[in-house]
Each structure stands twice: as C-alpha cells, then as structure tokens.
Amino acid sequence: MFLTKQKEDVASIELLGSDLFGVEYNIIKDEVKDKQFIPNLLLNNNHASRNAIENDFNNFNAFEVSLVQPFFLPLKTSLNGLYKDYLIDLSKILKGDELVSVFWIFQKRGNWKEKAVDMYKSYLSGNETPSDINLLRKLEDKLFGLINKISPSSTEYCDDVEKKILDDGYSFQCIIEVKSERCEELLDYIEGMYEEYDFYNGLRLESIKKRNPYVYQKNNQILSQSEITSLLFGNKTKNEVVEWSEVKENNGGENILREKVKLLPVIKKDEIEKDDNIPVKLAEALKRVGIINQARLYNESINMGSRLTIIKADIPTNKNFSDIEKKKRDIQASLGVKSLGIEMGDEANSIKYSIPHKNQQLISLREVIDQDSFKEFRKDNFLAFCVGKDEIDNCIYLDLKKLVHLLICGTTGSGKSVFLNSLITTLLLTHTQNELELILIDPKQVELQQYQPFPHVSKVITDMERAEKTFKDLVDEMERRYTLFKENKVKSIEGYNQKNKEKMKFKVCVIEEYADLFSVVGKKIEEYIMRLGQKSRAAGIHLIICTQRPSSNILSSNIQANIQNAISFNLGNNTNYRTIFGKGIPYELIGRGDGVMRIEGYEKEFQRFQSPIISANEIEESEFYERLGNSYEGENDSLKDIINEKETGYSYIKDPTLEKLKTIISNTKKTKMDFLREEMNIKMSTLSELMNELVKEGWLLKHKSRSKGYELVVGDNTLKEYFSKESV
Structure with missing residues (x-):
C-alpha cells in the first residue's frame, strides 16, 4: 500500500468479528504494506514453520509493546485511524534497506470483566496498581485499608474506565522488529507514536529476545474493541486537517472567502492622463543639466502603471550611472515634477526613470486579492497578504509567516495606516478564528477599534501598562510552545499541529504606534521584542510594528537586527530611511500609499509599490467593517463567550x-x-x-x-x- 489515502485498508474492521486475528505492517522507505492474517501457529504447534520464520528475523532487534498500567484503565480512543498515518510518517524517515515490521495479534476474551471490576474497586479505594491475581490483590486491599484509616485517600471515578469494562475485550500481543543500524533513532519516533495514545493508560516498548512474532503467548494485556478500532481501523487521517489551504478547498472555505471578498467596496478608477511627450521632455531635461549633448534617448521603452510612468533607456555614452544620479534634483526641477526616481535598469548599461502622473489611480484591496494569482500564492503561503502593485501594475504578495516580523513606517498622510488596515483585513478575510488570533495594541485608541467585533480579536489594547503585560505573556506563551514541541518531538507549530488534534493558533501582534508605547514603557518592551524576534518564528508568533517616528533612539540597533524586513511610506528625509533600511532610497515618495519595501531574499534591494485601500470614503469603509463583522455571527457561537474585563494578559477567547x-x-x-x-x-x-x-x-x-x-x-x-x- 503506497503513500496515498486509501478508502479501504486491508486491516478491515470486520476482523473484530473474529475470535482470533492478526494484522501485520511492513514499513520500508516511502511505503507501508499491511495485511491481515490468522496466526495458525497459535492453533497448532508447527515447529518447522516456526523455526523457518525465526531465521528470517535474525538480523532484527525485537521489541514488545505492552500496557504500562493495569489493563482495565483505558487508552485515548479519539485518534481514529491515525496509527496508519504515523506509520506512513515513519516510512518517510527510513533509508536504504531499513525495515520496520509491526505484528498485532488479538484474541477475544470472555472472562476478564469480573476481574476488571474487582481491580477497579481496589483502584478506587486508593490502590493505584492492583494486582490481577486475586490473592495478592486481597492482601493489597487490606494494606490500603489500614493506610486509609490513618490517612484517608481515594482515586477519582472515571466514566472511560466503565466504558472499557462494558465493551468487548481482546488480549493482545504487539511485536516490533527493527532492521537498522540506527535503531535507537527510529525507536524514538516509534515510542513517540505510541505516546499519542496516552490517557489513563499508555503503551510502551520493551526489548525482548528474538522470537517468532506470529506465535501468540497468552497474557493479561487487554484492549477493548473501541481501543482497537481507534488504533487500527478508524478512517481519519492527519492529512485531512493539516494544511489550511487544503481544508479550505475541501470544506467550501473558498466559497466563504469569495462571499466575504464581495463585501469589499468596488472603487471606480479614473482614467490616467497620458503625456505622450514625456520621453521628449526627459531628453530635454537631461540635455539641460549637461548629461547629454543632444535631446535624444536611445533604446527607450515606456511602461505606465497606476501612479508612475517608467522610462527605460541606455546610459549615455561617456557617462556613468552615478553621473546621472548626482544630477537627480536638477533633472527633477527641469521636468517640474514632484518626484523623480532613478534606478539601474534590468539590463547592462541601462537606467530607469520613474515619473509620477499628474493624476493617480487608486488601487482597491478587492481587486488585488480577488485574483487567481493571489489564490495560488496563498496555497503555499499561510499568512499571505498583498503589498500592492509595482510600478507597472504587477501585484506584489508577501507571506508574514516567512517574513516572521515586519516594520512599517510612514508620516501622517503617507498611507501607513491605510496599508496596515489592508493587511489586517486580508488576514481576517483569509483565516478563521480557529487558525489565527490577532493581538492589537492601539496607543492612539482610535486606529484599530473597528476590529473589536471580530472573533479573531477579543479586545483592542489601549492601556500601555497592559500592553507591556501583553508582551510578557507572549514571551511566556512562546516558551510554553517550545516546551510542548519538545514533549511532542517536533520543532515547529506545523509539526505540532500535524501530530495533535487540538491545533495551536498562529498569533499576530500589531503595535499601531511603537513610539508612543516606547515612550511609556521604555526599554522593557524592547527586551521583549528582542526575545520574540530571536525565537518566535517556529512558535507561530509574529510581530507587526508601526511607527511615524523611526528615529534611532526609538528603533534601536537591537530592534533593527531582529526585525530585518521593512516597508516604508513617505518619511520626509533620507535620515529616517537610513534608520530603517541602513541607507537612503533612490527616489522621493509622494504620499498617499506610495511606498517602498526592503525584504530579505527579494529580487530587488528596494521595490517601490502603490498600496491598496479598502475605500476612499471613510463612511463606506466603516460600513464595510460592520458588514464583515456581522458576517461572522453564528459561524462559531462557542467563540462568543464573555471576556472577563479584569484580564491582564494578551487578548484571546x-x-x-x-x-x-x-x-x-x-x-x-x-x-x-x-x-x-x-x-x-x-x-x-x-x-x-x-x-x-x-x-x-x-x-x-x-x-x-x-x-x-x-x-x-x-x-x-x-x-x-x-x-x-x-x-x-
């Protein structure tokens, strides 16, 4: 059986109607083969067959799986069918000719319940490990009776124990044979697999001498029919719930997303006033400032976007790029434009000039996320959002999960807050409240209040002292998650969510104005951000820090070192850009969403873009948030529990x-x-x-x-x- 989801396993639940049956799994690299068998050696003492089989296993290390607590205590029965998935995962880490064989043999028992009841009574009276031998158990009960007279104690009643005793019971034997030079490494995974079933009882491995795994040896290891079903015969798979994009496709999530996107306002675009003479004007400006002798461009090409006209041409003979760059302000003055960008072209010996239109088109959030390109990008990028459109109107998408943290800067009127709202809104539109938690810190008290009704957000934090406590709790949560990763033998939130039914949410913490927070809290907040910046990636905790004042005393070198991806809108001077990016930018941003990003690993050092807006009308935008908030009502009523107003930690349901x-x-x-x-x-x-x-x-x-x-x-x-x- 290959690594694909099968509608029917060879190990059929119909086997549970048999008094005696076995299931065998042979796991090799990238493949799991299973089969059912009747252990004939149990029914007749065929020594020749037994010896032949034993000889096949001379090169194996053998282990037996057994219960760690008295047999009447139950295992976890909620992992229906995941056992096969765990074996598939094991096959993916096998190498070469390594082999792991697992043999389960079950025999129905009809005389175990009375003993189980007696043992359970003894357990409830305080005997944690009652013997399955009547005489020994009676002696234990007398001893615990004397102890209880001195210091009364008891153990809790458990419904799940009663369910197991009322169910059909099977004595079992599980032998695991491992053929590998790295046996201990594989055992770590196998033991972790069985630990997933820990409840009142557990399954553990013990080394045994090599012997025929098909030979059943009677014992008092009992599993109920429900426990066996959960182990071997369920129909759930981890792959059905791991990836968000797959869940969306399978469960109609895309339809829900489309309906929510339709709530976004449609923005009517104005026609761009084209200036066909702009290349001629540029050539004349270059001549006027002494770059060229004749007003002529060579190999020029023109592209127009929503906000800019891009002219690419050859660098004039006997001139260098730096010669033209030094004359930038003179060229701009000669053209009479409010901004001019000069960059190296994509080809050798070429240069690009970016000239803003007299009138600019607005870019709506709806048009950039309601596209097939965004849907495709989102499949492999969990926290996807749209930055905007580049100079020639190509959409730019990023993934906050890969960025880890993001710094956003811009003065009043630059478009910073509009961009932030588009980013947050995209995350709200593309994630359920079970996948994502937003922690919003709003020192101004008015910038993020529209998100209060959303189930992803329990409260928008406006008190700065509470904001400090929020960051402390985020650090504690990060450490708690790493502890859970260690216990589950995984390295990240993705690995944890693959192995556990209860999923961890991704957490995105947004600070709308870091300078205000820093002025109240000071260095403490910087220490928390440094710790999160260094470790929180694998824990699924991400920061978005915004500020109007990116001065070096606020955005220290420690902050910059831990938050290396940045987006900026107009800041007025290159000193502020150097604080963010480490150097100045090659153009002047003109406000109203004209931005630049510097992202690690991106193809360009600086990428200019025009950011999207939800609506140009404030009333229309507020109505959209109201409609979107109302659209979540009834989707998950359990998440609308009342939040205690005295809570001092970060916001969550x-x-x-x-x-x-x-x-x-x-x-x-x-x-x-x-x-x-x-x-x-x-x-x-x-x-x-x-x-x-x-x-x-x-x-x-x-x-x-x-x-x-x-x-x-x-x-x-x-x-x-x-x-x-x-x-x-």
Whole structure:
C-alpha cells in the first residue's frame, strides 16, 4: 500500500468479528504494506514453520509493546485511524534497506470483566496498581485499608474506565522488529507514536529476545474493541486537517472567502492622463543639466502603471550611472515634477526613470486579492497578504509567516495606516478564528477599534501598562510552545499541529504606534521584542510594528537586527530611511500609499509599490467593517463567550469552564480531583481534560504516581489575577 489515502485498508474492521486475528505492517522507505492474517501457529504447534520464520528475523532487534498500567484503565480512543498515518510518517524517515515490521495479534476474551471490576474497586479505594491475581490483590486491599484509616485517600471515578469494562475485550500481543543500524533513532519516533495514545493508560516498548512474532503467548494485556478500532481501523487521517489551504478547498472555505471578498467596496478608477511627450521632455531635461549633448534617448521603452510612468533607456555614452544620479534634483526641477526616481535598469548599461502622473489611480484591496494569482500564492503561503502593485501594475504578495516580523513606517498622510488596515483585513478575510488570533495594541485608541467585533480579536489594547503585560505573556506563551514541541518531538507549530488534534493558533501582534508605547514603557518592551524576534518564528508568533517616528533612539540597533524586513511610506528625509533600511532610497515618495519595501531574499534591494485601500470614503469603509463583522455571527457561537474585563494578559477567547477551574484552584490552592469535581459539578472525564489543559499551560505538574496527583506550579502573579476574581 503506497503513500496515498486509501478508502479501504486491508486491516478491515470486520476482523473484530473474529475470535482470533492478526494484522501485520511492513514499513520500508516511502511505503507501508499491511495485511491481515490468522496466526495458525497459535492453533497448532508447527515447529518447522516456526523455526523457518525465526531465521528470517535474525538480523532484527525485537521489541514488545505492552500496557504500562493495569489493563482495565483505558487508552485515548479519539485518534481514529491515525496509527496508519504515523506509520506512513515513519516510512518517510527510513533509508536504504531499513525495515520496520509491526505484528498485532488479538484474541477475544470472555472472562476478564469480573476481574476488571474487582481491580477497579481496589483502584478506587486508593490502590493505584492492583494486582490481577486475586490473592495478592486481597492482601493489597487490606494494606490500603489500614493506610486509609490513618490517612484517608481515594482515586477519582472515571466514566472511560466503565466504558472499557462494558465493551468487548481482546488480549493482545504487539511485536516490533527493527532492521537498522540506527535503531535507537527510529525507536524514538516509534515510542513517540505510541505516546499519542496516552490517557489513563499508555503503551510502551520493551526489548525482548528474538522470537517468532506470529506465535501468540497468552497474557493479561487487554484492549477493548473501541481501543482497537481507534488504533487500527478508524478512517481519519492527519492529512485531512493539516494544511489550511487544503481544508479550505475541501470544506467550501473558498466559497466563504469569495462571499466575504464581495463585501469589499468596488472603487471606480479614473482614467490616467497620458503625456505622450514625456520621453521628449526627459531628453530635454537631461540635455539641460549637461548629461547629454543632444535631446535624444536611445533604446527607450515606456511602461505606465497606476501612479508612475517608467522610462527605460541606455546610459549615455561617456557617462556613468552615478553621473546621472548626482544630477537627480536638477533633472527633477527641469521636468517640474514632484518626484523623480532613478534606478539601474534590468539590463547592462541601462537606467530607469520613474515619473509620477499628474493624476493617480487608486488601487482597491478587492481587486488585488480577488485574483487567481493571489489564490495560488496563498496555497503555499499561510499568512499571505498583498503589498500592492509595482510600478507597472504587477501585484506584489508577501507571506508574514516567512517574513516572521515586519516594520512599517510612514508620516501622517503617507498611507501607513491605510496599508496596515489592508493587511489586517486580508488576514481576517483569509483565516478563521480557529487558525489565527490577532493581538492589537492601539496607543492612539482610535486606529484599530473597528476590529473589536471580530472573533479573531477579543479586545483592542489601549492601556500601555497592559500592553507591556501583553508582551510578557507572549514571551511566556512562546516558551510554553517550545516546551510542548519538545514533549511532542517536533520543532515547529506545523509539526505540532500535524501530530495533535487540538491545533495551536498562529498569533499576530500589531503595535499601531511603537513610539508612543516606547515612550511609556521604555526599554522593557524592547527586551521583549528582542526575545520574540530571536525565537518566535517556529512558535507561530509574529510581530507587526508601526511607527511615524523611526528615529534611532526609538528603533534601536537591537530592534533593527531582529526585525530585518521593512516597508516604508513617505518619511520626509533620507535620515529616517537610513534608520530603517541602513541607507537612503533612490527616489522621493509622494504620499498617499506610495511606498517602498526592503525584504530579505527579494529580487530587488528596494521595490517601490502603490498600496491598496479598502475605500476612499471613510463612511463606506466603516460600513464595510460592520458588514464583515456581522458576517461572522453564528459561524462559531462557542467563540462568543464573555471576556472577563479584569484580564491582564494578551487578548484571546476564554473557555469559561477552564477559567472557573483556574479561579477555584487560585482561591483554594487545592488540586485534588474529587474536590474539584464537586466544586465544578462536572463529569470526571471532563475535569481530566481540563486538568490536562492546565498541565499544557504550565499551571500544574502531573505526577506519574496517581496518589500524588497534580502539583500547582504556576507563578504567584498569575494566581493573584484569578484570586481577585469572584468565584462562580
């Protein structure tokens, strides 16, 4: 079976109707082969066959998979069908003639439930590992009975245990044979694969002597029918939920996007007033300033965009590019234009002149994102947005995920805020609230308020002290994510989301005016940005920092070193451009969305562009945001929970049940399951999920010993935030 999604696996769920069956997986490089078999050697003692098979495995290391807790405790059963996907992933890391074989043998059991019930009773009384031998278990119960008289204790009731005991049970044997010189490296992956099924119980590998994997040896390892179905016979695959673009295509997301794009205003374009004499005027200007003797251009070509006319020509004989560049202001004055760009041409010995039109066309956001080119770009670029159009009206697209962080500068009226709104709006249009969280910091209190109704944004932060706390929490979240990556044996948010049902959101933090924030908070905010700049890429946390005042005392060398991609609109003088880019730009920006970008890896050092706008009419733009905000209503009602106004961390949608649990723990400092279940009035299985979430968030530490339970490890500052809340 090759690495493609199959409608039917050889390992059929119909096998569960048999009293005895086996499933074999042979994994080689880029291929997984599986088959079902009846382990005949179980039914007859054919030593010749057994010895023949054993000889085939002389070069293998053998391991047995077994339960780590008493058999009545259940595994996770929500990963229906992912086992095969994990094996496919394993095949992708195999090399050469490496081989991994996995043999599962199951035999239906009919006499296990009574013993399971007795063991579970013993477990509930405080015996974490009750023996499956009756006599030993009775001795254990007497011992724990004496201990409970001195120090009463018990273990929580679990609905999932009851479900397993009520289900059909199969004793099982799983043998893994590994043929590889890097056996330990492959075992790390295999062990991680089985850890995905950890719940009240788990599966672990133990080295064994080489023996025939087809021979079943009776044991007291029991899996329920539900657990076997989750392991081998489900129909889910990781590939169905990994990539956002694939999910959109499969689930009608493109249709939803198209409907939302239609909400964007349509901007009527004015005709550009063409000046057919502009090449002649340019030649005359060059002659006037002494660049050429005759008013004539050679090999000239003309291209017109929405804002600029681009004239490309040969560099005059006996002149260098620098000779013309030095005369730029004289040429501009001779032409009588408010801006002139002079750049090296795309071909040898050529030069480009950029001359603005007398009237400029507006570029609408709708026209640049409602194009096939943007849809194609977005398939491979998760946080795609449109910068605008270049000098000759080619669309320029970038991916914030690849940029990691972005600096945006521009004075009042330059188009900075308009560009920022187009960028944020594009992210809102192309992502669900389950994929993306926006953290918006608005020192001016009026620039980003239109995003408050959106489910991607729980609150727009205007208080600067709270903004500082927001950055601290972002750094803590980044560190928490790296801890989870280590636990899951992955290196990035993409790897984590491939392995886990609960996905991490990408987080984009926008500071509308960094200078104002810096003036209040000072160097602390710079330290947080430096830490995020150095590490947050793999964690899926991205920064967009905007400012009108890019002076060197605000944008320090540390900030510039960690945020290397920048977009600028008109700043008035080259000193400010040098602060951002490290050097001046080869033209004067004329405002109203005329911008320049310097992006690492881009084909041009400086790329001039005209940015898009949502609408030229302020009222029409506000009506658009209202319509777009209303379009999200009902799409995910669970995300419209009330946000506690006393929250001091960064903005995100709260789970009220989890918040209630945090409040109770903060006020009582108790983590015992029985107590919390009574206070919360919820099922024990639900409470277990919430406690696991608190472990992930760094609130609790779960001990391997169930008698020790959970330990409260979160900091006092976090506890104080919840301690002040009124317990509900």
